[in-house]
Amino acid sequence: MYDNEYFVVDMASCTSTGEIINSLSLALETLNHSGKKIVLKLNESYLNQSQMLSIQSLITSYGCILDTVETINPDTAKIAENMNILVQKPIEKRVDDSYETSSNKDFEPFSIQLNRKPDDIALKDVTGLHFEADLDAIQKQQNDININLDLKEAGVNPRSDFETIEEQISNQYTKPEDIIPNVEEYSKIVSPMESLDFPEVQVEEKQEFENAEKNSIGVYKKAYDENQLQDDEWEEVDFYETPTNDPVISDTKNTTYINQTLRSGQILEADGNVVIIGDCHPGSEIRAVGDITVWGVLSGIAHAGCKGNINAKVRALKMNAVQLRIGNCYSRRPDGTNIPYIIRSSIFTPEEARVIDGEIMLFKINQN
Amino acid sequence: MAGSVIVITSGKGGVGKTTTSANIGTALAHLGYKVVLIDTDIGLRNLDLLLGLENRIVYTIVDVVEERCKLKQALVKDKKNPNLCLLAAAQTRDKSAVDADQLKDICDKLKEEFDYVLVDCPAGIEQGFQNAVAGANEAIVVTTPEMSAIRDADRIIGLLESKEGVERYRLLVNRVRPKLIKSNDMMGVDDVVEILSCDLIGVIPEDTNIITSTNKGEPVVNDEKSLAGMAYINVAKRITGEDVPLLDIDEPTNFIDKIKKFFAKKA
Incomplete structure (x- = not known):
């Protein structure tokens, strides 16, 4: 017309x-x-x-x-x-x-x-x-x-x-700045490496080697019982339940969409949230100021809230991350749980990583 | 007494440098020595996978060089053996991130604390090789009984001879298949040693356990039944100065082979 x-x-x-x-x-x-x-x-x-x-x-x-x-x-x-x-x-x-x-x-x-x-x-x-x-x-x-x-x-x-x-x-x-209460928090930006508090060992050099164990990082755990979930698969869910979680501040930041597979050696850095539609292979790294969402298998390193936001979250359809870092909390994958490169879609369990009392825990998505 | 820095190199790729590094390192640690493994294959790191330490790496050699962390923080301890440490390479950078002097410094610092510093060298003779060799005072040249690998090993030995720091170099013949040697389809170990005119430190037979152990992230040395594992332990013992005879790798394993051997002797 x-x-x-x-x-x-x-x-x-x-x-x-x-x-x-x-x-x-x-x-x-x-x-x-x-x-x-x-x-x-x-x-x-x-x-x-x-x-x-x-x-x-x-x-x-x-x-x-x-x-x-x-x-x-x-x-x-x-x-x-x-x-x-x-x-x-x-x-x-x-x-x-x-x-x-x-x-x-x-x-x-x-x-x-x-x-x-x-x-x-x-x-x-x-x-x-x-x-x-x-x-x-x-x-x-x-x-x-x-x-x-x-x-x-x-x-x-x-x-x-x-x-x-x-x-x-x-x-x-109303300006968007008025809605976000703590804008100044974000302006206090420290480089991710500096912000880590590793125990300072100030004794003699030889003892430092013996104390190297102290630097080892903990394992991330699941906040739910995996076996039980399979039994409760047909549990009735009240879909009209109002969400109890308050929206996270970082959600208002700009979001980067990546529509490709992240391969070994590739780093993705973003000053907001990141959404990846594809897999993240082992050896890849994602660093985001906000949240990280992977619509696929996350097998690399993911660092959400890399400028100190401890409320940031990491979500993936299948969590296989070598390391998860949120804010200045580090955790690694438990030994012997590596799943092979090719994964059947039937074993996808969408999970979300959050920091609870300084520890990174995995939650099933929508689990409170 | 300061420890020795041993570089494991080959020139050609895929002959088993990384597997050798992981296994010799683990074997030496089992023998009670303090060992540190340095992966200098920046951008294509694999040593952490073979040791099953992939998920523990926070800092890498590049972070140490660029002074984002202390050297001690970057050392990853082995799961089982506290004598063994790994200094991993960065996966997201390339070989130019580190130069020869910086690696020499790191080796010098580490050999004060450890009995053996094993440097896993990348393939090729470019920057990566130059970096890896910089701090070494000993070298193990890995080769397979193939013309291409031998030619590359020859080139590497030539380069090592021209290096000032490297006091001695020894040859490790990897992936030997006794059956093929017997049927004259593969070069014998003696031929390889003769061509390269170089001291032999060990012979490792081809072993399918290597594949499974690599996938599991556990060095084959931990498997007592494996022939390759035993051969690696012997190599480790020779490094420490012990005099160990070469492993008899062509021992017939099944009954039919034994009969064949019996008749072959008679004829």
């Missing part, structure tokens, strides 16, 4: 303006669309006038024109119309499907009813809904327009001074 000079950006899954601006600028940056007309799919999210203006000026700064907005939110539709932007109601998939099935004779009576241009339906519906918008929303819009007018009075041109407007908008929302 749109030809070549249009560029359709689907923002239906975005909920906040920040998200929309972020993904929109990414989409515009990655491809060259200068001179194209942008079709913004917004679905039901509500945008006030200043937000809409900032999006428009963002698009114009990339040399494009915001031509059409697809929305089912009547308030957003009205604001867009005020700004001389075309408004359309998104065509639901159901309509398309019935078009296809309309050739089927069984559905003939329905096909007559639906055999209209989808554009007509959209326009009619949008205009119909316009006047049903509630008073509160209109009042809200009025306030937003007032803000915009204030800006104009202050000599700010909203189209050119995009950053100023963004500031205005961001003041209305």
